[in-house]
Amino acid sequence: MQIHPPMPCVGRGLASRVLRAAPAGAATARPPRHARALAATATSDLRQPVSVDWEHLRGDQVPLNLYGGKKEPFVGRVVAIRDMGGRDRERHVSHIVIDTGGVPFVEGQAFGVIPPGSKLNSKGKEVAHGVRLYSIASSRYGDGGDGKTCTLCVVRVIYKDASGNEVRGLCSNYLCDRAVGDELAMTGPSGTAMLLPDDHMARDVICVSTGTGIAPFRSFWRRLFYDGVPGGKGYGGRFRLYSGFANQDSVLYGEELEEMAAAYPGSFRLAMALSLERRNQKGGQEYVQDKIEEDAEAFLAAMGDGSTQFYFCGLKRMYSSVTEVLERMGKEHGVDAPALIAKLKKEHRWHVETA
Numbered sequence: 001m002q003i004h005p006p007m008p009c010v011g012r013g014l015a016s017r018v019l020r021a022a023p024a025g026a027a028t029a030r031p032p033r034h035a036r037a038l039a040a041t042a043t044s045d046l047r048q049p050v051s052v053d054w055e056h057l058r059g060d061q062v063p064l065n066l067y068g069g070k071k072e073p074f075v076g077r078v079v080a081i082r083d084m085g086g087r088d089r090e091r092h093v094s095h096i097v098i099d100t101g102g103v104p105f106v107e108g109q110a111f112g113v114i115p116p117g118s119k120l121n122s123k124g125k126e127v128a129h130g131v132r133l134y135s136i137a138s139s140r141y142g143d144g145g146d147g148k149t150c151t152l153c154v155v156r157v158i159y160k161d162a163s164g165n166e167v168r169g170l171c172s173n174y175l176c177d178r179a180v181g182d183e184l185a186m187t188g189p190s191g192t193a194m195l196l197p198d199d200h201m202a203r204d205v206i207c208v209s210t211g212t213g214i215a216p217f218r219s220f221w222r223r224l225f226y227d228g229v230p231g232g233k234g235y236g237g238r239f240r241l242y243s244g245f246a247n248q249d250s251v252l253y254g255e256e257l258e259e260m261a262a263a264y265p266g267s268f269r270l271a272m273a274l275s276l277e278r279r280n281q282k283g284g285q286e287y288v289q290d291k292i293e294e295d296a297e298a299f300l301a302a303m304g305d306g307s308t309q310f311y312f313c314g315l316k317r318m319y320s321s322v323t324e325v326l327e328r329m330g331k332e333h334g335v336d337a338p339a340l341i342a343k344l345k346k347e348h349r350w351h352v353e354t355a
């Protein structure tokens, strides 16, 4: 397989052939009235200046599938890798910063990684391994602010097969075992299902995640709270994150979550469930849907306010439990939650990515 280096840093002149139609989530709506007042409640400013201007990456300028598929992949190079811990050995997570050479992307997209080597397909023919997708966990400027890197948040897949033998997921373990300087064959950026709307700096956003499902939401909060964009006024909406982890050891990005809660008490709110360590109000294990139920009235009000954006990323069964709880909450408060969800989907305000 031939791997090409990435295109040179792409700015406003990004060739139109690589650009695609406006993302589904790009619908615009009026910013909420409270927006300006909330921006003023910040107790300190976490924003770091960025050294390139990629503000034009919106609407029909969102980059899509520039590498991979019928095109060649690009080479990414690991510039930092950190073990973030996890519930146990099977669920250890790595934070991996990769030099992309400036391949553009926006928050909510994913990059693909092609693990090296080959396998036999169903016809006995040797073929290259397939692409695995990983949500991008940094904003378009990368954690360094220069638009040259992306960050991935990868959990090792390790499980026992029916005979009790340990099976290690190919690409996740390959990525978690990388070292600084290692090269990766990469594809993308891909995906338009989890994008923020174009006027996101003024919009209320509610995100619900389990485990590494938090990755795309880190790209959101880095964008909203950390990017010091020239002339940017800062985030004027409210960002609410409902996150589920097994226990304290498996909490991802806890320091940043605390930092934002302290710096932006008016615009950042976190509700965290720890299923193995905490009990819900009924005495059972505490899951992310329990935290939503605790906020029933506010959550339902946001669903009906005509502006808030909703995002869910994580386990399929988590999403089913969340919708069950919403239905129950709706019945208790006289709201037809399934009909409201259908309406929100039509308005491109309800975004779901599950595995």
Ligand SMILES: Cc1cc2nc3c(=O)[nH]c(=O)nc-3n(C[C@H](O)[C@H](O)[C@H](O)COP(=O)(O)OP(=O)(O)OC[C@H]3O[C@@H](n4cnc5c(N)ncnc54)[C@H](O)[C@@H]3O)c2cc1C
Pocket: 110, 132, 133, 134, 135, 136, 153, 154, 155, 156, 157, 158, 159, 160, 168, 169, 170, 171, 172, 173, 191, 212, 215, 353, 355
């Ligand atoms: C849009 C998108 C975004 C994603 N983002 C992320 C991300 O940010 N971080 C992340 O870590 N992953 C993410 N993933 C998942 C990722 O793409 C891979 O699927 C994952 O890393 C496993 O790949 P692998 O090569 O390690 O495992 P593989 O070698 O492909 O093996 C995975 C297969 O093993 C089987 N399997 C896994 N666990 C068990 C089990 N407990 N019991 C029985 N069988 C099992 C399943 O059949 C599964 O298909 C994302 C996926 C998508 C589609």
